[in-house]
Amino acid sequence: MSLSTMTPSPIPFPAGRSPKQKTVCQEWCAFVELYRLAAESFRDAADALPCSPGPEFNQAWTRAERTRKSLDEARTALLRHEYTHDCTSRTAS
Numbered sequence: 001m002s003l004s005t006m007t008p009s010p011i012p013f014p015a016g017r018s019p020k021q022k023t024v025c026q027e028w029c030a031f032v033e034l035y036r037l038a039a040e041s042f043r044d045a046a047d048a049l050p051c052s053p054g055p056e057f058n059q060a061w062t063r064a065e066r067t068r069k070s071l072d073e074a075r076t077a078l079l080r081h082e083y084t085h086d087c088t089s090r091t092a093s
């Protein structure tokens with residue numbers, strides 16, 4: 001048992017941001033972009049909801065629900081990628 005057998009770690013990896021530019025996963029970026037677009041669509045659809053019940057509302061509601069589902073799918077896809085690809089090293093919270 002000797003300390004001399006210990007080899008120093010090459011470069012300690014900081015817990016936070018590395019000064020060295022890490023390559024961003026292009027796939028992950030694409031998922032973020034999809035999520036952003038889906039969120040915009042949902043916002044637009046929600047904005048279009050009229051404040052009175054009727055067929056116009058129902059039509060707008062159907063559209064809003066559709067975009068909400070797309071947003072949910074985009075979110076799931078993004079999270080699934082982060083989980084399976086492990087390219088963002090983000091701490092789950």
Ligand SMILES: [Zn+2]
Binds near residue numbers: 026027085086087
């Ligand atoms: Zn990735």
